[in-house]
Amino acid sequence: RKEVEQDPGPFNVPEGATVAFNCTYSNSASQSFFWYRQDCRKEPKLLMSVYSSGNEDGRFTAQLNRASQYISLLIRDSKLSDSATYLCVVSLNTGNQFYFGTGTSLTVIP
Amino acid sequence: SAVISQKPSRDICQRGTSLTIQCQVDSQVTMMFWYRQQPGQSLTLIATANQGSEATYESGFVIDKFPISRPNLTFSTLTVSNMSPEDSSIYLCSVGDNRDIIKAFFGQGTRLTVV
Numbered sequence: 001r002k003e004v005e006q007d008p009g010p011f012n013v014p015e016g017a018t019v020a021f022n023c024t025y026s027n028s029a030s031q032s033f034f035w036y037r038q039d040c041r042k043e044p045k046l047l048m049s050v051y052s053s054g055n056e057d058g059r060f061t062a063q064l065n066r067a068s069q070y071i072s073l074l075i076r077d078s079k080l081s082d083s084a085t086y087l088c089v090v091s092l093n094t095g096n097q098f099y100f101g102t103g104t105s106l107t108v109i110p
Numbered sequence: 111s112a113v114i115s116q117k118p119s120r121d122i123c124q125r126g127t128s129l130t131i132q133c134q135v136d137s138q139v140t141m142m143f144w145y146r147q148q149p150g151q152s153l154t155l156i157a158t159a160n161q162g163s164e165a166t167y168e169s170g171f172v173i174d175k176f177p178i179s180r181p182n183l184t185f186s187t188l189t190v191s192n193m194s195p196e197d198s199s200i201y202l203c204s205v206g207d208n209r210d211i212i213k214a215f216f217g218q219g220t221r222l223t224v225v
Contacts, residue, residue: 004132011113018186032212032213034213034214041221042218043202043216043219044202044214045216046111046214047211047214049213075215087152087153089214091212091214093129097155098143098155098204098214100152100153100154102151102152103152109170
C-alpha cells in the first residue's frame, strides 16, 4: 500500500469554479502535512502546510482529519494560473521521511 | 527559505557514462536529500546526504550506482553512474528547513535523458 494516495485526476474546471482535492495517508505516526504545487517541468514548491485546526491562505483552504488520515485542499474562485499538479506530502518529522503522493492534475479552463 | 541552485538543468548522455549533479544552497542546512521523479510519477527519495559521512540510501538505491558527496553544509553532489535509458528522469536536490516544522524545498531539478 502506498504511503500517500491521491486521485490523479485530471480535474478540468472552468475559471471561477471551486475544486477540492483529497489525499489519504497510511502511517498514523505522520506528524506534518503539506500541499505542494508543481508546474510542468518545474520543481515542486510549497503551497501550504496543513494543520489539525485547518488553515486558509487566500483562496486556498487545507484541512486535516487525523482520525481518518485524510487531507484535503480546497481552491475557490479558480484562476488560470492555478493550473498545475498538486502534491500531497506527509512527513514523520524524523528528519528525512517526506512521502509524496503521485499528484493531482488541475487545468483551469477559460 | 533557502535558495537552492542545481546544475546542470538538463543533459543528454550516452549509456554507460556517468553524470554528476551539483546542488548549492545559499545557507547552511542540516538536511539535504536527493529525489528522482520519473515521467508521470511522483518523487522517490534516493538518499539523504550526510555531511562528513556516507549517505543514507533508501531501499532500491545503492552507493555504487548513485554515489553522493556532501563535503559541507551548503553543497552536495549526486552521481548517476553507468547510465542506462532507465535512468532517464528528473533528479531533484532538496533541503529541509527546520526553523519551525520541517519543510522540504527543492532545487530546479536536472532533466536527464540517457540515449
